[in-house]
Amino acid sequence: xxxxxxxxxxxxxxxxxxxxxxxxxxxxxxxxxxxxxxxxxxxxxxxxxxxxxxxxxxxxxxxxxxxxxxxxxxxxxxxxxxxxxxxxxxxxxxxxxxxxxxxxxxxxxxxxxxxxxxxxxxxxxxxxxxxxxxxxxxxxxxxxxxxxxxxxxxxxxxxxxxxxxxxxxxxxxxxxxxxxxxxxxxxxxxxxxxxxxxxxxxxxxxxxxxxxxxxxxxxxxxxxxxxxxxxxxxxxxxxxxxxxxxxxxxxxxxxxxxxxxxxxxxxxxxxxxxxxxxxxxx
Amino acid sequence: xxxxxxxxxxxxxxxxxxxxxxxxxxxxxxxxxxxxxxxxxxxxxxxxxxxxxxxxxxxxxxxxxxxxxxxxxxxxxxxxxxxxxxxxxxxxxxxxxxxxxxxxxxxxxxxxxxxxxxxxxxxxxxxxxxxxxxxxxxxxxxxxxxxxxxxxxxxxxxxxxxxxxxxxxxxxxxxxxxxxxxxxxxxxxxxxxxxxxxxxxxxxxxxxxxxxxxxxxxxxxxxxxxxxxxxxxxxxxxxxxxxxxxxxxxxxxxxxxxxxxxxxxxxxxxxxxxxxxxxxxx
Numbered sequence: 001x002x003x004x005x006x007x008x009x010x011x012x013x014x015x016x017x018x019x020x021x022x023x024x025x026x027x028x029x030x031x032x033x034x035x036x037x038x039x040x041x042x043x044x045x046x047x048x049x050x051x052x053x054x055x056x057x058x059x060x061x062x063x064x065x066x067x068x069x070x071x072x073x074x075x076x077x078x079x080x081x082x083x084x085x086x087x088x089x090x091x092x093x094x095x096x097x098x099x100x101x102x103x104x105x106x107x108x109x110x111x112x113x114x115x116x117x118x119x120x121x122x123x124x125x126x127x128x129x130x131x132x133x134x135x136x137x138x139x140x141x142x143x144x145x146x147x148x149x150x151x152x153x154x155x156x157x158x159x160x161x162x163x164x165x166x167x168x169x170x171x172x173x174x175x176x177x178x179x180x181x182x183x184x185x186x187x188x189x190x191x192x193x194x195x196x197x198x199x200x201x202x203x204x205x206x207x208x209x210x211x212x213x214x215x216x217x218x219x220x221x222x223x224x225x226x227x228x229x230x231x232x233x234x235x236x237x238x239x240x241x242x243x244x245x246x247x248x249x250x251x252x253x254x255x256x257x258x259x260x261x262x263x264x265x266x267x268x269x270x271x272x273x274x275x276x277x278x279x280x281x282x
Numbered sequence: 283x284x285x286x287x288x289x290x291x292x293x294x295x296x297x298x299x300x301x302x303x304x305x306x307x308x309x310x311x312x313x314x315x316x317x318x319x320x321x322x323x324x325x326x327x328x329x330x331x332x333x334x335x336x337x338x339x340x341x342x343x344x345x346x347x348x349x350x351x352x353x354x355x356x357x358x359x360x361x362x363x364x365x366x367x368x369x370x371x372x373x374x375x376x377x378x379x380x381x382x383x384x385x386x387x388x389x390x391x392x393x394x395x396x397x398x399x400x401x402x403x404x405x406x407x408x409x410x411x412x413x414x415x416x417x418x419x420x421x422x423x424x425x426x427x428x429x430x431x432x433x434x435x436x437x438x439x440x441x442x443x444x445x446x447x448x449x450x451x452x453x454x455x456x457x458x459x460x461x462x463x464x465x466x467x468x469x470x471x472x473x474x475x476x477x478x479x480x481x482x483x484x485x486x487x488x489x490x491x492x493x494x495x496x497x498x499x500x501x502x503x504x505x506x507x508x509x510x511x512x513x514x515x516x517x518x519x520x521x522x523x524x525x526x527x528x529x530x531x532x533x534x535x536x537x538x539x540x541x542x543x544x545x546x547x548x549x550x551x552x553x554x555x556x557x558x559x560x561x562x563x564x
Contacts, residue, residue, distance in 0.1 A: 045338050046328050053554075056327050056532045156438040167452055250338045276558050 012037035014073030019047035021192030022079030028219035035233040045249035049082040050124025061087035066278040085132040106214025107136035114186040120179040123190030246270040294319035296355030301329035303474030304361030310501035317515040327531035331364040332406025343369035348560040367414040387503040388496025389418035396468040402461040405472030528552040
C-alpha cells in the first residue's frame with residue numbers, strides 16, 4: 001500500500017442533512033465503522049427541506065457538496081431523505097467521489113423484509129411526492145405494493161422535544177391509521193427525524209409490523225462501498241485529530257446541544273458557515 | 283401637485299414576510315388603504331425565521347429589501363415579527379424610503395389597552411428572545427409588566443391547516459396556561475400566523491383578555507406614515523395595472539392557493555425568484 005492511498009483513506013467522510021436529523025445516520029456510521037473521520041454539515045438556516053420544491057432542494061444540496069469538497073472528503077453521504085429523493089442524481093453528475101443516499105438502502109431492506117408484499121412509507125411531503133421509495137422498491141420486485149403517507153408535523157414535534165407525549169400519539173394515530181387499514185407488514189421510517197419517535201410509531205403499528213430505519217442500512221452500505229473502493233481507514237483516528245467536525249448554516253450552539261443528546265458523544269465544536277457562498281452562478 | 287409626485291404616489295408598497303403569515307397584514311392594508319398597489323415577497327424557501335439567529339434573519343431581510351427596491355417601492359412594511367424584532371434597525375440604515383415593522387404598532391396599542399398593567403406576548407422563539415415587545419412597551423410605560431411565551435408549534439399547526447382542532451386546543455392550553463396564571467388582561471398575537479387561530483386563543487384566554495393583532499395597527503400606522511410623507515395614492519389603481527404582485531423564493535403554486543384562502547381575493551399570479559442573488563458580498 002502506498003503512502004498516497006493511506007493518506008486518502010485517512011480523509012473524512014462528508015455527511016449532510018437539512019438540519020439535525022442526519023445525526024441518526026452519523027450515530028450508525030460511528031457504530032459500524034468507528035475508524036472513520038466525519039465532517040457533518042446541517043443546513044439549520046434553511047431547514048426544513050421536506051416542504052420545498054425539487055429545484056430548491058437540488059440547489060441547496062449542490063452548494064453543500066461544494067462545501068464538503070473543500071474539506072477533502074473521500075465520500076459523501078446524503079443523510080436526508082428529501083435531498084436523496086430530489087437531488088442525488090444531479091449531485092452524482094457533479095462529483096467524482098463515491099456518494100450514497102439513504103433511500104436506496106432503506107428500499108432494499110424493506111423489499112427483503114415484507115412477507116405480504118405491502119410496504120408503508122412515512123416521510124416528508126417532498127419525499128412522498130417524489131415516489132422515490134416506490135420506484136426503487138418496484139425495481140426490486142414489481143409486485144410489491146407501496147403506500148406512502150406524508151407526516152409534516154412529525155419534524156416540528158421532534159424538534160420541540162415531544163418524543164413521548166399524548167399530542168405526538170394523537171397526531172401519529174391520524175397519520176398511521178390509513179396504513180394500518182391497508183394491512184402493511186413493513187414500515188419505512190423515511191425521514192431521519194423519525195427514528196427519534198420510533199417507540200410511539202411502534203406502539204401504534206403493533207408488533208406484527210416491522211419498522212425499517214434506513215440509517216442502519218445506509219451505514220452498512222457505506223462500509224461496503226468504502227471496502228470496494230479500498231477507501232476504508234485501516235487505523236483508528238484519535239479524537240484529537242479533529243475526528244468529528246460539525247458545520248451548520250445557523251445556530252451552532254443550539255445544534256451542539258441537540259447533537260450531544262443524539263450522539264451521546266461530547267461534540268467539542270460546531271461552526272457556523274455562510275453556505276450561500278458555495279453557489280455557482282449560471 | 284406635480285406629475286413627478288403623482289408618479290411617486292402611484293408606485294407600490296413593498297411588504298415582506300418569512301412566508302405566508304404576512305398576508306394577514308396585506309389583508310389589513312387592502313382593507314384600510316384600498317387605493318394602494320402592493321408588491322409582496324414571501325421567503326418560502328427559507329421559512330421559518332422564528333428559530334433562526336439574528337445574523338441570519340438580518341442577512342435574509344437585507345436581501346429582500348434589495349429585491350423590493352428593484353420593484354420601485356415607495357415604502358416597505360416588514361410584515362414579520364421576527365424580522366421586525368431582529369433586523370429593522372439594520373434595514374433602516376440601508377434605505378432612504380419610509381419603513382415600518384409590525385412590533386412597534388402592536389406594542390403601542392397593547393400599552394393603551396391594558397388596565398391592570400400586565401401584558402402577555404406570544405410569538406416565535408426569536409421574537410421572545412429579543413425582548414423587543416417589552417422594550418417598546420416599557421418606553422411607553424415602564425410600570426407595565428410584559429410576560430413573553432414562545433409558541434414554536436403554532437406555525438406548523440397553522441401551515442398544516444389545523445386551525446380548529448383538538449390538537450391545536452391542547453398545545454394552545456399548554457402554551458397559554460402560564461399567561462392565564464400570571465393574570466394578564468391583554469395578549470399580543472406577536473406572530474403574523476397567529477390571527478389565523480385567533481378563535482382558539484380567544485376561547486382559552488376568555489373574554490376578559492383583549493387580543494391585540496398588530497396587523498391592524500400596522501396598516502393604520504402605514505396609512506399615517508404615507509399621509510405624513512404625502513405618499514398616499516390619490517386615485518385607485520385598477521386591478522389590471524398589476525395592482526397586487528406576489529413573489530416567493532419557492533413553491534409559487536402552493537403559495538397562491540394559501541394566499542387565495544387568506545385574502546378572499548383572486549391572486550392572478552405568484553412568481554418564484556432566486557433571492558440569494560440579492561446578497562451583497564462583504
